[in-house]
Amino acid sequence: xxxxxxxxxxxxxxxxxxxxxxxxxxxxxxxxxxxxxxxxxxxxxxxxxxxxxxxxxxxxxxxxxxxxxxxxxxxxxxxxxxxxxxxxxxxxxxxxxxxxxxxxxxxxxxxxxxxxxxxxxxxxxxxxxxxxxxxxxxxxxxxxxxxxxxxxxxxxxxxxxxxxxxxxxxxxxxxxxxxxxxxxxxxxxxxxxxxxxxxxxxxxxxxxxxxxxxxxxxxxxxxxxxxxxxxxxxxxxxxxxxxxxxxxxxxxxxxxxxxxxxxxxxxxxxxxxxxxxxxxxxxxxxxxxxxxxxxxxxxxxxxxxxxxxxxxxxx
Amino acid sequence: xxxxxxxxxxxxxxxxxxxxxxxxxxxxxxxxxxxxxxxxxxxxxxxxxxxxxxxxxxxxxxxxxxxxxxxxxxxxxxxxxxxxxxxxxxxxxxxxxxxxxxxxxxxxxxxxxxxxxxxxxxxxxxxxxxxxxxxxxxxxxxxxxxxxxxxxxxxxxxxxxxxxxxxxxxxxxxxxxxxxxxxxxxxxxxxxxxxxxxxxxxxxxxxxxxxxxxxxxxxxxxxxxxxxxxxxxxxxxxxxxxxxxxxxxxxxxxxxxxxxxxxxxxxxxxxxxxxxxxxxxxxxxxxxxxxxxxxxxxxxxxxxxxxxxxxxxxxxxxxxxxxxxxxxxxxxxxxxxxxxxxxxxxxxxxxxxxxxxxxxxxxxxxxxxxxxxxxxxxxxxxxxxxxxxxxxxxxxxxxxxxxxxxxxxxxxxx
Numbered sequence: 001x002x003x004x005x006x007x008x009x010x011x012x013x014x015x016x017x018x019x020x021x022x023x024x025x026x027x028x029x030x031x032x033x034x035x036x037x038x039x040x041x042x043x044x045x046x047x048x049x050x051x052x053x054x055x056x057x058x059x060x061x062x063x064x065x066x067x068x069x070x071x072x073x074x075x076x077x078x079x080x081x082x083x084x085x086x087x088x089x090x091x092x093x094x095x096x097x098x099x100x101x102x103x104x105x106x107x108x109x110x111x112x113x114x115x116x117x118x119x120x121x122x123x124x125x126x127x128x129x130x131x132x133x134x135x136x137x138x139x140x141x142x143x144x145x146x147x148x149x150x151x152x153x154x155x156x157x158x159x160x161x162x163x164x165x166x167x168x169x170x171x172x173x174x175x176x177x178x179x180x181x182x183x184x185x186x187x188x189x190x191x192x193x194x195x196x197x198x199x200x201x202x203x204x205x206x207x208x209x210x211x212x213x214x215x216x217x218x219x220x221x222x223x224x225x226x227x228x229x230x231x232x233x234x235x236x237x238x239x240x241x242x243x244x245x246x247x248x249x250x251x252x253x254x255x256x257x258x259x260x261x262x263x264x265x266x267x268x269x270x271x272x273x274x275x276x277x278x279x280x281x282x283x284x285x286x287x288x289x290x291x292x293x294x295x296x297x298x299x300x301x302x303x304x305x306x307x308x309x310x311x312x313x314x315x
Numbered sequence: 316x317x318x319x320x321x322x323x324x325x326x327x328x329x330x331x332x333x334x335x336x337x338x339x340x341x342x343x344x345x346x347x348x349x350x351x352x353x354x355x356x357x358x359x360x361x362x363x364x365x366x367x368x369x370x371x372x373x374x375x376x377x378x379x380x381x382x383x384x385x386x387x388x389x390x391x392x393x394x395x396x397x398x399x400x401x402x403x404x405x406x407x408x409x410x411x412x413x414x415x416x417x418x419x420x421x422x423x424x425x426x427x428x429x430x431x432x433x434x435x436x437x438x439x440x441x442x443x444x445x446x447x448x449x450x451x452x453x454x455x456x457x458x459x460x461x462x463x464x465x466x467x468x469x470x471x472x473x474x475x476x477x478x479x480x481x482x483x484x485x486x487x488x489x490x491x492x493x494x495x496x497x498x499x500x501x502x503x504x505x506x507x508x509x510x511x512x513x514x515x516x517x518x519x520x521x522x523x524x525x526x527x528x529x530x531x532x533x534x535x536x537x538x539x540x541x542x543x544x545x546x547x548x549x550x551x552x553x554x555x556x557x558x559x560x561x562x563x564x565x566x567x568x569x570x571x572x573x574x575x576x577x578x579x580x581x582x583x584x585x586x587x588x589x590x591x592x593x594x595x596x597x598x599x600x601x602x603x604x605x606x607x608x609x610x611x612x613x614x615x616x617x618x619x620x621x622x623x624x625x626x627x628x629x630x631x632x633x634x635x636x637x638x639x640x641x642x643x644x645x646x647x648x649x650x651x652x653x654x655x656x657x658x659x660x661x662x663x664x665x666x667x668x669x670x671x672x673x674x675x676x677x678x679x680x681x682x683x684x685x686x687x688x689x690x691x692x693x694x695x696x697x698x699x700x701x702x703x704x705x706x707x708x709x710x711x712x713x714x715x716x717x718x719x720x721x722x723x724x725x726x727x728x729x
């Protein structure tokens with residue numbers, strides 16, 4: 001971005017947002033800060049799901065539109081495990097593992113045969129997402145499945161300055177999202193496997209020539225990406241409950257996050273998630289009727305001026 | 316010889332008449348049933364289907380001497396999806412009678428579509444927006460259930476009796492909740508209650524944290540008009556955020572599908588008052604018989620609720636109207652169903668919650684219950700009757716010139 005562009009965007013965005021912030025705090029400080037917290041915690045959930053999407057979509061150029069179905073699957077598995085065992089941590093692990101396994105199967109059985117064929121991948125995964133959603137509807141039904149938060153996270157956190165009380169569980173999402181983000185970044189940028197993934201994305205043939213089993217690396221990446229969707233599903237099953245239709249919602253959110261943030265970048269996904277989460281919650285709090293519009297205005301702006309996303313690079 | 320021919324002809328004619336009569340009575344009537352099996356009302360919609368099927372089962376699948384063939388379709392509470400599903404039933408499956416849809420916005424859209432199909436009779440499912448029958452009513456759309464505003468008559472007074480002088484309204488942003496809020500507020504405001512804040516949230520919005528943050532300190536109670544998954548999410552998130560204000564429920568906020576969703580029971584709901592066309596503990600023998608029949612056909616082990624939900628009852632009522640109408644005309648749907656429609660218009664329908672008549676817009680005039688959530692010995696939550704109001708029409712007892720249809724800003728008493 002040139003210096004001129006930076007100045008332009010600085011002038012176009014910073015003054016109106018700061019005016020809004022000052023007015024918001026002056027008008028009702030409690031509402032303003034609770035909404036900020038709501039936005040950040042929602043962003044955390046979006047980030048966990050979208051980071052899996054960005055791994056698969058951005059790094060591996062695999063268009064997996066069944067990502068939302070993996071979220072739904074993970075959520076239901078988590079619900080069932082939690083009901084049977086009563087252990088939330090086990091539910092999280094089960095949601096992650098089952099989704100990762102299904103993701104692995106998808107990579108081995110489907111994506112391997114259509115490497116680089118975007119349109120075919122898109123069509124096949126749309127089909128898969130419909131099949132998975134209908135199988136889940138058939139097997140589990142359409143009722144709302146509301147998972148309970150584990151005992152130590154149930155109820156409100158009281159006596160916080162300014163905002164008095166806030167849901168413990170929701171608060172816990174914030175550090176969780178940050179931890180997952182940092183781990184993912186370290187994994188991709190500081191470990192040998194992470195290096196291989198990045199190298200494979202840049203030049204698959206060259207990586208294979210150095211003696212690395214590229215298929216294995218990609219399968220592992222896909223499994224992790226899918227697992228993150230399942231993991232997000234278990235988290236979402238507590239906060240937002242699980243019901244058919246959630247798959248599409250989270251897929252759309254992940255797409256927006258990845259498009260706004262920039263494909264294939266963990267930091268970009270985090271940025272995109274924060275922008276989406278904050279825009280959605282502020283929209284709902286201050287202009288509920290138009291809340292949907294903000295999301296798409298952001299999307300339009302980004303596509304118009306930064307078509308590769310805010311932190312995106314040329315493929 | 317001549318005589319024999321005559322006799323033969325006579326016998327032949329008689330046989331023909333008998334046979335054609337048999338053929339006529341064996342000809343099936345196709346009824347299309349539209350409910351929601353997806354989206355925020357998926358659970359309630361499934362119960363609506365049970366209610367409608369129960370009405371057919373009670374008649375052993377026959378009405379007016381003809382066999383009933385039921386063709387089902389599903390929508391997801393979106394008007395365009397509901398119209399597409401209705402089109403499919405009417406234009407591809409060639410149903411004679413339509414029963415449905417489930418929710419307010421869908422009802423308005425299907426009513427508009429019904430005008431393009433004047434030879435088919437449309438009977439409502441459980442949709443309860445005022446506008447469906449109040450604004451540009453369709454000559455072939457009938458609604459044998461009372462609607463959202465009628466369901467709230469009496470609740471405003473009940474809220475004041477409980478000492479709730481200031482309330483905040485949290486409702487979904489579409490036609491049905493507008494009607495419910497209008498039904499509640501027109502009475503509540505008239506009697507001196509105040510509603511400083513109204514929050515309209517998107518249907519299926521899921522995340523209510525922002526709305527919860529806006530609840531002012533100085534209100535006595537919350538009027539929560541959310542249904543299905545939305546109600547469950549709101550209650551869960553409100554509790555987790557440390558909320559403790561008492562609630563006043565919309566008709567589908569504390570229906571059986573919400574009281575019995577999968578997960579932890581919400582004991583915090585005990586004491587919530589609401590207005591609805593159904594009350595679990597209503598003790599009229601007709602209602603008890605209906606509940607017993609429902610429980611026998613759809614035990615909890617087979618996916619039913621401990622007690623039929625609002626959707627089951629209302630779909631039952633509308634399907635029963637469709638079948639009783641067929642009985643009245645002995646299955647005669649000829650002449651663009653003119654006789655059938657006349658029978659429906661004049662009918663006094665016996666329902667489990669009392670008799671229902673139609674007004675000139677083909678909208679039901681009927682009974683509403685003011686209820687309170689209680690917990691029984693087995694830990695099940697159900698609705699107890701506080702008060703029963705009979706003969707409520709769509710004007711809610713107001714004069715025509717005083718009546719204003721509900722919208723985001725109407726009524727208003729901050």
